[in-house]
Amino acid sequence: MRARFGRLVELDNHLGGGDTYQLYVTELSRTESALQTMSPRTAVARGLAELASQQAQQAGWAAFDAGFNDAAHRLFVYGKQAAREAGDRALEANALVHIAYATNDRGAAGVADAACDALGASAPPKAVALLESRRAWSRARSGDRDGASRALDMARVALQSDTGSDPEPSWYSWIDHNELDIMTGRVWSVLREPAKATPPLVRALDGYPAHWARDRALYLSWLADACLDAGDPESAIATADTALDLATTVASARPLIRIREVAQRCVGRGVTGGPGLLARATAARAPIPVKL
Template structure:
């Protein structure tokens, strides 16, 4: 792990980022991060992927953190094959997510499905040794979850839901409680997006009433609950739920929080607060919140998927309030992002917002021309 720590230290120095700022940006405990960087503790796969994305290492940190796979010995060839498959799955997850953060999901969603289905077939054929099955199930569950997320961002709703359901089943069979929680959270997210508020509320309640549910999982459940309540028009309780999530974010990360929860940070909560205000018909109040979410997202990937997502959300708020000058400035930046980011979820929302703008009689002609150009590019 010396190579990993040395590389991280060099990148932090090169980027001018302090350890404390890194811990704050990734919502990790500074002491844990210090132990990892100084070679006293092995990094989790999630931390390696998070650092790789933050420091724009293009997969180098993920590769350095990956478990070493030795050539097989003749007496244990099959066991080593299984270990190699699991290592490949873990590395695939990190690379797929790194691409998604930078360029969006559309191009890599088919690759994620391909890797997931290939490994799923090995399970279905019963060729995985019993002693390795739990770890294999867990790794395939994570692949299914990542495929589900990428399909979700690509607006392939049915395929995404199938992947999340499969991930939940595999995680349960593996006895991987943390991955079960992840799959349930993703299902609740999917429900909010596709109008299944009732199911989202049931999932949130299940997570919030479970025994020994880690703080970050409870926080996410409050977020999904808040968004679902906003969807059914219960705006006061929606904002209360999100306030509870915000309060939970201020607490230190618990050792019981799963490694995958690294992305639950200020950007995530701020964005959901802005979206809930939009759903409540309070677009003017949503604007500063969405501006803050965009600012936070742009720190890590100024031209990435998150930046496009929050730019489009902010454009929606500006259009609702007829803030035409701000619409124009935002559209200019969005056009640049569209050259490289292929998130179909954001592009579809953009097209919807542009159609709304086109129907406004007081929208300036120059803005409408820019909107038409943007619609063609999207």
């Protein structure tokens, strides 16, 4: 069951949440059925609870990606409880930081802080790196430059300390220096510091596969913002247009939301081409079902 789910998680690199949500929910249902047949005190039951937490969090991420935030929140809460039942502090903390990442409300930074504090000293370095990078994002969204910078530094230190010698669960195995560059660029882009945002975004995007359409579209949108803040509106429009072409090919709500925000900023600054970009982005649709 764990191996099958690991293979399905790989689909998230290629497809949007509108395509993957039902797959992950189905896997969660199978794990729940298995859990109902055994005592919760056994090692096997704890392993299944851990797997259920991962599946719930992945399904929640797919729901969030497709724009169904209420469903995402319910699944993240479920994942948090399942991780607690499994006795996995790091996985429980990850569910917390998912809630902070997806809700993005005033309390998100505090929730992200609580998640990182809950990790414990024995947490795997990559788990620390992942959660600290997401704390950096929540801090950036709240306007806390110093807090965001500290969290990025902690993520980098944790990643550098990873030996790569132990098997890693899929929920944090994907974090690497390229992904940390992406988060670094996004953090400094939202904080309107293009000189710090542009180099890591460009560096990371150069290594991103062309068929990862959703992620490329998202990260190009932050690069477009950085171009605009750097006083290069022509590059901002061109970069956002490239992102828009990618965004309409994948069942994800997030890229189009981001590109529309970039377009609105361009219009607000009187950028030539801004109204046209906004019209194209407003008219564009991602191939997402009406309901999951």
